[in-house]
Amino acid sequence: MEDLILELKQEIIAALNLEEMSPEDIDAEAPLFGDGLGLDSIDALEIIVLLEKKYGIKLSSASEGKAIFTSIRAIAEYVSQNRKK
């Protein structure tokens, strides 16, 4: 799980151009939206693309994504249970 968390942090930093951040700067338990990492709805859509591209997970709507994307750890748990590649 910890390896997957690190991988997700690296993938998200690259996909969202969080250029000045490193994996250590992201708290795996912290909220991704609003006060936490400060991501927005376009970022949520980009994470949906990332999950499909990298893990074969298809989400149909942004609201479905937002329910899963509460923290990096929550995404990692979802990925480990649903990944197709």
Add this chain to the structure above:
Amino acid sequence: MYKISDNILSPLGVTTEENLRAVLDGRSELIRHEHIWGMPEPFCASMFTGGQSESMQYSGCSRMESFAIRSIYAALDGASFDYKGVDVVLILSSAKGNVELLREGDDEANCYRLGASARRIADVLGFVNEPVVVSNACISGVSALHLARLLLDSGRFRYAVVCGVDVQSAFVVSGFQSLKATSASPCRPFDICRSGLNLGEAAATMVLAGDDVVGGEDSGLWHIGRTSVHNDAFHLTSPSKNADGAYAALSDVLDGVGTDELGFVNLHGTATMFNDQMEAVALRRVGLASLPVNGLKGYYGHTMGAAGILETVLSMAAADDGLLPATLGFAELGVSVPLNITSGARHVDKPSFVKMISGFGGVNAALFASKGKWRGRRAAGSSVKMSKPSAGQKLKVEHTVRIEPDKVLVDDQLMALPDEDTHSFLTAIYRKYVGDYPKFYKMDLLAKLGFLASELLLQAEGGERFSVRSDRAVLLFNRFGSFHADKAYLKTISNPDNYFPSPSLFIYTLPNIVTGEIAIRNHYQGETSFYILAERDEPLMGQIVCATLEEPQIQSVIYGWVEAEDETHFCMDIKLVRLGK
């Protein structure tokens, strides 16, 4: 300004009359498409058939250009002035123009640049003045009518021909799909079951004349006395929860007009969750929630650059018949404000209405159109024009910034360059002179350039920043539109084995996003607009900026020329200007 004549060219018909009859008959060409253009996801859209496209094709012109030419010709058929005169301006409204022609590896953008397209259209038709393209995302059509009103009210031109046109392609449809904004079945504006928008193809044209040229209350012509554009300064793709921009635009156009003098409101009504809810909030805030309202996307889909013009023309034509068309697709109210939405065509007792529209980049626009005595009591009593007197005034430049690939000048002074080579030039400039806005890293080249130049300009201005204001407009111009972002997005959809359309890249393929970034950063809720010209034309840009400054609520304008071909070929000149003696 007065509307002399018009045309709507859509899959439903090639004249305004044919379109009106189709709409009143409840016809729609929204069709579900599967497995076309190599797209894995189905979509629903209203598109010209191959036969229709072929029959309208002009030699040497693209599909989009041919539709525009047909529509403009048809509209000019009813005009009795010399449209080849020097007092006529052609304004083209388009969100994505010929982007269907872009191929991977294209480095020569000429075939699809919107400025070059507009010039081709102007040449075929014989217009003598340089055309202006308004590319303000989904509000482009009403934005273009706004520009026409500014240029006619200010007396710079006597006539304006305004044509909105967009065609559909894998590029555009996949982009809206990546934003999860589309529905694969016919859209349902304002309905509780709405699940997204459909896209559509169309061209629509209005031929307009200044108030001093034709018209008068007894002329029987439609009058567009008020137009307004405002930015939410909230988010690039989500409208303000309080509908700030739409409310401001509505407030502007309703100044002096009583609710009892309005027949109806024609809404944007895209059938996305956010848009329709936002419009409902705006109507409540401005006190129009009980007025009859309708939306036309159920017939045409969202025709992007054509929408604002098409829907205004169709609303006028229907009102001439005393009718307000039904909101096709609507059955049960699905917004939080009780609205009086037409589910079946109804009688209209006053030929006066407001058209609303909103788009990505935080933009919102509205116009007030009326016929005969329905000008608004206070509006008709006072001077007709909204413009403030500017006789003898000219542009006063307060500050300037120029950014080139190897230098930065602020007020003509060379700035010290960053002492590092680990980052790209623009990122290094950002780190040295700004540094507190991580969203910068997410921007495309055009937005980075515009953002940085505006930061340096506003640092030079000094004083208080970041408080909400509506008295400053942001107007940017260029030749290449969003060429750099278009190529980046195209890469994400070109390979069928690696087809992952990127929403964050697609959003920057709307060139006005750079103006939205500046508005959001600075809380600017005034007008933001993006114009594309065939070539840099300072006198024409100056005319547009001056006409904008003549609006009573605009005190200053940030305007500039921003060109971003690639990482090593870019240039930005930006100025902060006011009117002065």
